[in-house]
Amino acid sequence: MASTVGDFVLKRLAAWGVRRIYGYPGDGINGVIGAFGHKDTGIEFVQTRHEELAAFMACAHAKFSGEVGVCLATSGPGAIHLLNGLYDAKMDHQPVVAIVGQQSRMSLGGDYQQEVDLVSLFKDVAHDFVHMATTPEQVRHLIDRAMRIAIERRTVTCVILPNDVQDMKAVETPPHEHGTVHSGIGYTGHALAPRHEDLQRAAAVLNAGKKVAILVGAGALHATDAVIAVAERLGAGIAKALLGKAAVPDTLPYVTGAIGLLGTKASWDMMNECDTLLMVGSSFPYAEFLPKEGKARGVQIDIDARMLNIRYPMEVCLAGDSAATLEALLPLLDHQADRSWRQRIEGNVADWWQVLEARAMNDAHPVNPQRVFWELSPRLPDNVILTCDSGSCASWYARDLKIRPGMSASLSGGLATMGCALPYALAAKCVHPDRPVIAMLGDGAMQMLGVNALITLAQMWRQWADPRLVIMVLNNGDLNMVTWEQRITEGDAKLPASQDLPPFPYAAYAELLGLRGIRVNEPGQVAAAWEEALSSPVPTLLEMVTDPDVPPLPPHVSGKQAAHYLRALLRGDQEALGVVTSTIKEVWDGIFPGRKHS
The missing domain is CATH 3.40.50.1220 (TPP-binding domain)
Incomplete structure (x- = not known):
């Protein structure tokens, strides 16, 4: 069988050291997908439940491996779905290459099905390098430049492959004539230290x-x-x-x-x-x-x-x-x-740790979210990888967890997008199957993408040398950070139609998939639940039923923020009593840590 452009793309990526591609198939990228089955490429294809998950996993692959992350999607909707995860990589300065399909060249400009101007679509997120192949002779230097520029600029690059080009006979060595480009593999860094x-x-x-x-x-x-x-x-x-x-x-x-x-x-x-x-x-x-x-x-x-x-x-x-x-x-x-x-x-640091402990041990209804993180901290495995989602869980992750040497941790920094924690954790296990991983996210992020990512987890985990992956979900029925931002920055009461979440049995759903599920709705159960999950031979979902009224107080509250907060409560916030009670406890502990309040 003659080698196709699809075959050559995988061969060239493998020569650059790529060993894993995260993606989802479709007819616009069939020529590359099919090449995985033609022979042993040395590259593993990881099928995700959604292209956005694939892009998140490519970003996390770069974060936890130091290598280039690669994701793949079909034309039209598949390419569009990659964007959020690619922006996550761009804004956190991670080298990621997107390989994207396109309709055949003869149809372009004809308003064809799934025809999207992909060069324009990716021009912002991959502005350092985004190009579409129009002949097989181009493909070598497009792959080489996409990889090299992603590494050098620590950014996202994109190669677009029309489906008819993917099936053409590969040209590994362009002709030695005017108008051709002869690129090579390998990257040499520039000077590391200033003058x-x-x-x-x-x-x-x-x-x-x-x-x-x-x-x-x-x-x-x-x-x-x-x-x-x-x-x-x-x-x-x-x-x-x-x-x-x-x-x-x-x-x-x-x-x-x-x-x-x-x-x-x-x-x-x-x-x-x-x-x-x-x-x-x-x-x-x-x-x-x-x-x-x-x-x-x-x-x-x-x-x-x-x-x-x-x-x-x-x-x-x-x-x-x-x-x-x-x-x-x-x-x-x-x-x-x-x-x-x-x-x-x-x-000041010693005083602050006392404040955090006092706040974590405050009563709440039913479980104080700070306690969930405070109890985890001393139980963190030595070489754990931590991933966290955006939302109020990021507040407790940032403050209550004590990182020790040898641990790794990441979240979506520049983009601060929801939905990244679980795909980050899956990629971390792909890169480091012998290390324990903990993903921490709220119920909003879990309903957005996490439920789907659990299906991939259920399929993959038996391949790992260490099966420990704990998914901790803060189940408070509320888009909690949005609620607090509305109160503090806008002075508006919580809007239930906007912020309330439908109930979902997270732990029971994990059990349905063949994973372990533990539901915690009493504070005295928190520590034991962490220990059980971290010693489980099966990936475990910890559903922590927590109190949405516990405020993620900033380190300094301005007069403007305080005024907004008061105005929000006076506007008939349905949680006003619980919010005020919890806030008083937090403020007290900030002034008198360790001294009980009535």
């Missing part, structure tokens, strides 16, 4: 600081030791953007934890009191949680020079790899002998 004189300028700023605060993001995930060494030298505290949660362990007494709306008071205090800010591998967007402009001097490190100096006016910007740059910077830094700033940070 010595730039490092010296940065060191001068940092050495002059008496109260240095460090903010780390996803770009520092591989730079843990270097970040800690710099913090020790400068006597600095370390705050973490959400995507940088696993960059440094929370067991260090000077790690203040998350920053922002989902952040900690310790991080808030440190940013308001510091005189110098070192930002490493982060594009944290919320200026109100950084020092006021002019109050602190700034140094920023990022591998992407386009992301420098857009969040805070920095005095020195260093374009380079976080680990390599910090290691080169370290010998130029002075040891900060005065440890009073560090001691203040450590005291």
Whole structure:
């Protein structure tokens, strides 16, 4: 059988090191799908229940493997369904290649069935490289450039393949003539560390600081030791953007934890009191949680020079790899002998952990969602991979879980989309079948995509060396973060038609699929349920029936937010009594942690 373009696409991707493609079939991509069955390609095809899941899994594959994630879809609706997951990858700077089918070339421009202008459709999400093949001779350099640019720019690229081109005879070596392109496989990175004189300028700023605060993001995930060494030298505290949660362990007494709306008071205090800010591998967007402009001097490190100096006016910007740059910077830094700033940070951190424990143990109806995460924290397996969805669950994930060395964690950072936690977890198990994985999501995200993803989980799990995958669903019957945002930012009462969710038996549904299901509706059951799920030989869904009235309070409540909150309650919020009661408890614990309220 003659080799087709579809065969060649898989062969070329395999040569680039691709070992897994996430996707869903359809007639627009049949030529590539069929090639999986022609011979052993060395690439596994992972069928998802929806193309959006495929794109999420490709993004997570990149996050948890360091490799390029690849997803595949048919023309028209299949291609459209990829977009949300691809935007997740783009906004979190993950290398993902989308292979997308298209109608045959002769039909294009004829308003044909499922004909969508895919080049225009993908032009934003894959603007660094999106092209459609029109001849077999193109395909080699289209695949090569899509892979190379995705790696270099840490972004999404897209190759569109009309279905008639997929079935044509492959051209592995374009003719040696004018107008042809002869590309090759392989990627060589550029310089990792800035110039010595730039490092010296940065060191001068940092050495002059008496109260240095460090903010780390996803770009520092591989730079843990270097970040800690710099913090020790400068006597600095370390705050973490959400995507940088696993960059440094929370067991260090000077790690203040998350920053922002989902952040900690310790991080808030440190940013308001510091005189110098070192930002490493982060594009944290919320200026109100950084020092006021002019109050602190700034140094920023990022591998992407386009992301420098857009969040805070920095005095020195260093374009380079976080680990390599910090290691080169370290010998130029002075040891900060005065440890009073560090001691203040450590005291604030210790106080904050007491506040969180007190809040987690408050009574709720029926279960306090904070307790769900607080009880998990000491039970986390040593090499666990954590995935979290958007919503109020991200608040408790950000604050209550203590990350230890060797753990990995991620969520949708830049896009903050719902529906990512379970496909992230599935991809994590594909990449690391020997590691335990925990997915944390709300009932809104579970109803949106998670229920479908469970079907894939039920099909796949027996292939894994370690079957432990725990899906924890916060079942509060409410689109909870939306409800709280309506109250706090708009001053509107909860609108049941918008935010109430239909009941669904999550644990029972998992059992129906051959998985394990545990439903928890009493606070005393929470710890034991985690232990049972984490020791189960079968993937387990933990349905935690939680109280929607427990507020995910920001670390600092502005007067405007407080006024909006009061107005929302006065407008006849149906949960006003429970909300007020829970809020009073939270505020009390923030002032008097450990002292019981009546």
